[in-house]
Amino acid sequence: MAQYSKIVIGASIRYGKHNPLVYEFVKVNRDELQKKSTAFFTVNVVARKKEKNQPNTNPYMKKFLELSGWQPDKLAVFAGRIDYPSYRFLDRLIIRFIMLITKGPTDTSQTYEFTDWNKVANFAKEVL
Numbered sequence: 001m002a003q004y005s006k007i008v009i010g011a012s013i014r015y016g017k018h019n020p021l022v023y024e025f026v027k028v029n030r031d032e033l034q035k036k037s038t039a040f041f042t043v044n045v046v047a048r049k050k051e052k053n054q055p056n057t058n059p060y061m062k063k064f065l066e067l068s069g070w071q072p073d074k075l076a077v078f079a080g081r082i083d084y085p086s087y088r089f090l091d092r093l094i095i096r097f098i099m100l101i102t103k104g105p106t107d108t109s110q111t112y113e114f115t116d117w118n119k120v121a122n123f124a125k126e127v128l
């Protein structure tokens with residue numbers, strides 16, 4: 001990482017968790033990260049809800065900061081997408097069930113993109 005002055009790390013949520021490799025990366029590179037300008041973003045579908053799309057209101061972001069002990073300079077929360085047709089049978093069933101109880105879309109023949117790409121572009125600009 002030595003050749004870079006800014007480091008941006010992004011990770012999505014699968015069944016309530018960021019990939020453990022992200023935590024591992026942060027742990028192993030802690031000293032190097034401390035010296036750089038850093039940013040972290042999380043992608044999940046809970047963030048499709050207005051009241052859960054900010055760093056201080058998104059449960060996965062809060063958990064990440066707590067578990068990693070890392071304090072990036074910039075944070076962002078982005079809503080991802082639900083792509084039912086690409087999921088395995090069991091994932092489709094489980095995600096549909098979660099959508100049912102959280103008032104999300106349940107038509108498994110469709111793909112739903114919740115990403116606010118302006119928000120992504122603004123974050124990119126801020127980081128630059």
Ligand SMILES: Cc1cc2nc3c(=O)[nH]c(=O)nc-3n(C[C@H](O)[C@H](O)[C@H](O)COP(=O)(O)O)c2cc1C
Binds near residue numbers: 013016043044
């Ligand atoms: C198997 C699976 C489990 C998921 N579990 C969650 C979850 O627990 N909470 C959530 O908010 N989003 C969940 N999502 C939604 C993902 O965060 C969203 O689809 C994101 O765009 C995935 O990005 P990726 O394909 O780059 O991993 C899940 C998606 C998949 C495919």
